[in-house]
Amino acid sequence: MALLEIENLSVEFDRFRAVDNVSISIDHGQTLGIVGESGSGKSVSMLALMGLIPYPGNILADRLEFDQHDLLSTTPAKRRAITGKDVAMIFQEPMTSLNPCFTAGFQVSEALKIHEGGNRSQRRRRTIELFEQVGIPDPARRLNAFPHQLSGGMNQRVIIAMAIACRPKLLIADEPTTALDVTIQAQILDLLLSLQQETGMAMILITHDMGVIAETVKNVSVMYAGQVVEQQDVSGLFTQPAHPYTRALLEALPERSRGSRRLPTISGVVPGPYDRPSGCLFNPRCNLVRDNCRTTAPALVKYSESRAVRCLHPLEPSDA
Amino acid sequence: MPERGHDIVVTAQDLTRHYEVKQGIFSKPKVLKALDGANFSLASGKTLAVVGESGCGKSTLARLVTMIEPPTSGKLWIDGKELSAISEHQRHALRDKVQIIFQDPYGSLNPRKQVGTILEEPLIINTAHSAKERIVLAQEMLERVGLRPEHIRRYPHMFSGGQRQRIAIARALMLKPKVVVADEPVSALDVSIQAQVLNLLMELQEEFELSYLFISHGLSVVEHISDEVMVMYLGKTVEQGDRSRIFAQPRHPYTQALLASTPFVDPGRRAKRVVLKGELPSPIDPPSGCVFHGRCEHATEICKQQIPVLKNHGDGHMTACHGVDEGRL
Numbered sequence: 192m193a194l195l196e197i198e199n200l201s202v203e204f205d206r207f208r209a210v211d212n213v214s215i216s217i218d219h220g221q222t223l224g225i226v227g228e229s230g231s232g233k234s235v236s237m238l239a240l241m242g243l244i245p246y247p248g249n250i251l252a253d254r255l256e257f258d259q260h261d262l263l264s265t266t267p268a269k270r271r272a273i274t275g276k277d278v279a280m281i282f283q284e285p286m287t288s289l290n291p292c293f294t295a296g297f298q299v300s301e302a303l304k305i306h307e308g309g310n311r312s313q314r315r316r317r318t319i320e321l322f323e324q325v326g327i328p329d330p331a332r333r334l335n336a337f338p339h340q341l342s343g344g345m346n347q348r349v350i351i352a353m354a355i356a357c358r359p360k361l362l363i364a365d366e367p368t369t370a371l372d373v374t375i376q377a378q379i380l381d382l383l384l385s386l387q388q389e390t391g392m393a394m395i396l397i398t399h400d401m402g403v404i405a406e407t408v409k410n411v412s413v414m415y416a417g418q419v420v421e422q423q424d425v426s427g428l429f430t431q432p433a434h435p436y437t438r439a440l441l442e443a444l445p446e447r448s449r450g451s452r453r454l455p456t457i458s459g460v461v462p463g464p465y466d467r468p469s470g471c472l473f474n475p476r477c478n479l480v481r482d483n484c485r486t487t488a489p490a491l492v493k494y495s496e497s498r499a500v501r502c503l504h505p506l507e508p509s510d511a
Numbered sequence: 512m513p514e515r516g517h518d519i520v521v522t523a524q525d526l527t528r529h530y531e532v533k534q535g536i537f538s539k540p541k542v543l544k545a546l547d548g549a550n551f552s553l554a555s556g557k558t559l560a561v562v563g564e565s566g567c568g569k570s571t572l573a574r575l576v577t578m579i580e581p582p583t584s585g586k587l588w589i590d591g592k593e594l595s596a597i598s599e600h601q602r603h604a605l606r607d608k609v610q611i612i613f614q615d616p617y618g619s620l621n622p623r624k625q626v627g628t629i630l631e632e633p634l635i636i637n638t639a640h641s642a643k644e645r646i647v648l649a650q651e652m653l654e655r656v657g658l659r660p661e662h663i664r665r666y667p668h669m670f671s672g673g674q675r676q677r678i679a680i681a682r683a684l685m686l687k688p689k690v691v692v693a694d695e696p697v698s699a700l701d702v703s704i705q706a707q708v709l710n711l712l713m714e715l716q717e718e719f720e721l722s723y724l725f726i727s728h729g730l731s732v733v734e735h736i737s738d739e740v741m742v743m744y745l746g747k748t749v750e751q752g753d754r755s756r757i758f759a760q761p762r763h764p765y766t767q768a769l770l771a772s773t774p775f776v777d778p779g780r781r782a783k784r785v786v787l788k789g790e791l792p793s794p795i796d797p798p799s800g801c802v803f804h805g806r807c808e809h810a811t812e813i814c815k816q817q818i819p820v821l822k823n824h825g826d827g828h829m830t831a832c833h834g835v836d837e838g839r840l
Contacts, residue, residue: 228701228702228703228704229672229701342790342791344790345790372564372565372728372791373564373728373730373769373772373773374564374768374769374772374786374787375564375790376772376774377771377772377774377786377787378786378787380774381786399701399702400774401702401776402731402773402774402775402776403774405774405775405776405777406774406775429776429777439703440702440703441776443702443703443705443706444702444706444731444776445706445709445731445732445734445735445736446731446734446735446775446776446777447776447777448735452713453710453713454706454709454710454735455706456703456706456707456710457703457706458707460671460673460674460704461701
């Protein structure tokens with residue numbers, strides 16, 4: 192029984208589908224990467240899982256189950272108890288996701304107070320322990336530091352401490368290192384991976400950086416314009432991409448273009464709310480487009496346990 | 512050292528910029544060494560990449576080269592003229608030789624102005640073109656950067672991030688500059704758009720013989736576009752040299768760590784990650800000796816006491832590291 196089971200999740204804002212029939216499942220202790228450009232719906236699909244979609248947004252799903260709780264039918268209060276404790280989320284901007292008016296220690300122990308209880312000194316001890324676990328030097332003193340007194344990397348560590356405070360079963364990290372410098376990024380990614388292995392929690396890593404995906408997760412979902420276009424394990428994805436979009440994305444990376452000055456590009460931009468093409472959503476930008484791509488919308492076809500592609504003419508391993 | 516060849520367009524000698532930071536009413540202000548002695552020369556048609564983490568002084572360097580700020584000390588030659596030796600009027604005339612592209616195309620274009628107005632503004636200030644000529648020039652430039660001439664009457668919000676960056680590039684090229692300072696021009700863009708903008712930058716470089724001072728923290732982008740690389744840490748140049756050498760044989764421990772921290776897609780390229788401990792120290796109270804010693808795993812006593820100087824180790828590959836000088840690294 193998978194830990195998280197999402198089937199055909201769609202999120203609509205005023206008839207615009209930001210997320211279109213996304214199915215994701217993840218087992219205990221697994222790592223999954225979701226990669227895509229901005230506007231591909233990778234963050235919105237996870238926000239929908241957390242119940243954080245604001246008012247005009249409408250969530251539709253065939254199944255939305257976490258740890259055998261059906262999140263679609265539970266009451267909001269019960270849902271909060273589940274998603275607050277067992278599912279934790281880390282956001283991109285460490286500086287803006289902490290409240291500037293409260294100390295780092297207060298904000299971490301607040302999560303403990305709501306979900307774990309205990310008295311003040313117990314919570315304080317646990318907070319110090321968490322700060323140590325995420326590698327914050329001199330944790331007892333840092334309890335009283337305000338977010339503006341800490342660097343971006345330290346703030347991200349505080350947020351990670353907050354996220355793992357209740358020993359979640361699933362950690363969703365939404366671009367956790369995009370705002371950080373490379374050397375700090377390496378520190379934070381190593382920290383997330385070691386925490387994941389230590390605690391055995393499952394982790395979903397959302398990012399636009401192919402390099403980060405390649406180095407951290409086991410399975411990858413590639414999203415484009417609200418749809419999952421390809422699912423593969425990480426080694427297969429980078430050696431034998433099956434969807435033309437994945438291949439084009441990889442080719443556009445400067446590091447893959449040894450020698451040649453010009454980079455292969457994907458022409459055009461990700462379609463917005465008002466210019467969705469008919470048929471396959473990638474067809475106007477695809478260089479392998481055929482006639483039926485413009486009329487028939489492809490379905491996500493499963494080829495094996497870990498491999499699925501949404502394309503009418505997927506690339507054979509030899510073409511890639 | 513000005514004018515080594517006739518085609519050197521920018522030369523910097525010990526370029527330094529210090530800021531005074533007030534510490535309260537009664538204590539003496541402290542000195543923040545944002546940029547502490549940068550030396551380079553940039554030939555026409557070439558790209559010098561400046562690499563480093565936030566706070567390393569790369570944006571300060573951009574402000575000095577674009578003449579937004581004067582250096583505290585050191586000399587800067589642009590197009591053969593030393594800036595402190597010429598009059599304010601002559602300096603003003605030099606400004607159209609150096610233009611800048613900023614990181615965030617959402618913040619760098621005025622949302623209340625039409626694209627045409629944005630592109631014509633540099634011409635109005637610096638040239639004597641008539642209104643009709645200006646429109647023609649703006650339309651030509653829009654076409655050159657891959658947009659359509661009729662876009663001239665649109666506002667910035669009607670464009671995507673990549674298109675806006677094209678507008679910012681067009682604006683920088685309106686005055687036919689010799690040098691373009693590109694301050695993280697692609698780091699706010701998606702991968703597929705990033706490739707388009709990089710290609711455009713390289714095409715324009717060939718067409719107009721532009722020199723780029725390319726500031727970036729993305730090493731794979733730098734490796735693709737640059738001819739020469741300068742790695743900076745806390746205001747100081749730690750390693751400088753030919754692109755292929757720096758990437759194939761980085762000698763300074765910081766450059767090595769930077770390369771090892773960068774996630775690469777190809778498993779073969781993936782180095783064992785040398786995770787740097789700690790963070791960038793405060794530039795107001797930099798550590799004694801080598802500024803990197805607190806985070807360096809090869810640091811010895813001498814690193815804590817003496818400031819290493821940038822030395823040439825053959826073929827213009829320069830490092831500022833005691834370990835390299837002693838042959839330990």
